[in-house]
Amino acid sequence: MPAELDISAYPPDGMEVRLIERFTTLRGRRILEVGCGDGRLTFQYAPTAGLVLAIDPDRASIEEALDQQARLHVPNVAFRVGSVERLPTRGAPFDVALFSWSL
Amino acid sequence: MVHALRRAGQRMPSGGSLISIRPHRTWRPLVSIITPSGKVPVARLINSAFDSRLSAAEAALVRVVQEGHFTLAGIQDHRYRARLDNLSQLRTYLELIAPPRPRFPAGRRARLLNLWESRPRGSQLEIAESVVVTALQRC
Numbered sequence: 483m484p485a486e487l488d489i490s491a492y493p494p495d496g497m498e499v500r501l502i503e504r505f506t507t508l509r510g511r512r513i514l515e516v517g518c519g520d521g522r523l524t525f526q527y528a529p530t531a532g533l534v535l536a537i538d539p540d541r542a543s544i545e546e547a548l549d550q551q552a553r554l555h556v557p558n559v560a561f562r563v564g565s566v567e568r569l570p571t572r573g574a575p576f577d578v579a580l581f582s583w584s585l
Numbered sequence: 586m587v588h589a590l591r592r593a594g595q596r597m598p599s600g601g602s603l604i605s606i607r608p609h610r611t612w613r614p615l616v617s618i619i620t621p622s623g624k625v626p627v628a629r630l631i632n633s634a635f636d637s638r639l640s641a642a643e644a645a646l647v648r649v650v651q652e653g654h655f656t657l658a659g660i661q662d663h664r665y666r667a668r669l670d671n672l673s674q675l676r677t678y679l680e681l682i683a684p685p686r687p688r689f690p691a692g693r694r695a696r697l698l699n700l701w702e703s704r705p706r707g708s709q710l711e712i713a714e715s716v717v718v719t720a721l722q723r724c
Contacts, residue, residue: 489674491681493665493716498606505658505720506602514593566589569596579593581605585586585642 492522498582499527506578514576516566517584521547524559534559535576537566538584586645594654594723601723603655605646609662609715610639614687616675618700619668619709627700628693634685646719655721662717669710672701678712 502508509530518524518536520543528534536559538544547561593603613629649655669675679686689697701710 489667489669489677489681491667491678491714493663493714497663497665498716501606501661501663501716501718502604504661505604505718514596516589516593566592569592571592571595573596575598575601576593576596577598577601579597579601579603581589581593581603581607583607585589585605585607585645 492583495526498523502527502580508578511577512574513578513580514566514569515580515582517581518547518561519543519583521550521559521561523580523582524561525550525554525556528556528559531558532577535562536560537562537564537569539563539565586641587648590645590649591652591654594649597723599723602658603721603723605642605719605721606716607639607642608635609717610636610643612662612664612715614715615713616689616697617711617713618697618704619711620705621707622705624711625700627697628689630687631690632685632687635687646721650721653724655723658720658722660717660719662715664713664715667712667714669712671710672698675710675712 508527510532512532513534515524515534515536518538521536524534524536541563544561544563551559551561613631615626616628616630618625618627650657667678669678
């Protein structure tokens with residue numbers, strides 16, 4: 483049933499990126515995405531972003547994101563299993579932190 | 586939640602942006618039947634377990650501003666709609682939402698079924714959802 487496969491409880495693709503960019507650009511930025519899940523939002527902005535660290539505590543979701551990353555050839559995203567609370571306090575800074583449906 | 590925001594802030598330079606996108610706490614999802622002659626609102630879905638999480642998220646955002654880690658750059662609400670062809674798709678839509686899932690208020694699911702049974706040809710279901718975007722700037 484192709485119509486069933488198109489159903490999503492999330493906003494249409496592109497809407498969240500447009501909302502974010504009312505406040506800040508993502509183009510060329512170093513981005514921390516907290517609660518990235520399977521990369522649904524990540525893959526929408528990653529093509530124009532600088533470097534992205536996308537984290538989620540759910541291993542299965544990160545594995546899905548990695549599979550999708552391999553298919554889409556998106557080299558500037560590092561998907562990691564983890565939580566922001568365990569992020570080292572030292573390290574390269576991020577210009578933007580995104581908490582999309584995850585706070 | 587406050588700890589998560591503080592930790593993210595520790596890795597951001599002054600002027601960096603923290604963006605939170607989440608469901609709107611008070612604009613609940615509205616299920617309607619769209620007929621060729623207009624819209625028939627049927628039910629606002631409820632989700633008390635999730636409401637408390639949204640309240641906690643809002644409180645955490647306020648707290649890190651009060652603590653001086655961030656300033657408020659702006660808040661924006663936005664609505665979006667999903668159109669569905671039948672009740673099976675509505676079930677799928679609701680099942681795709683991560684728990685805790687919203688539910689119909691008492692009696693409203695039965696009302697939807699009754700109205701859908703007698704719908705005019707060409708009718709669809711609509712779910713109107715709302716999100717709120719909060720933007721903070723690192724001090």
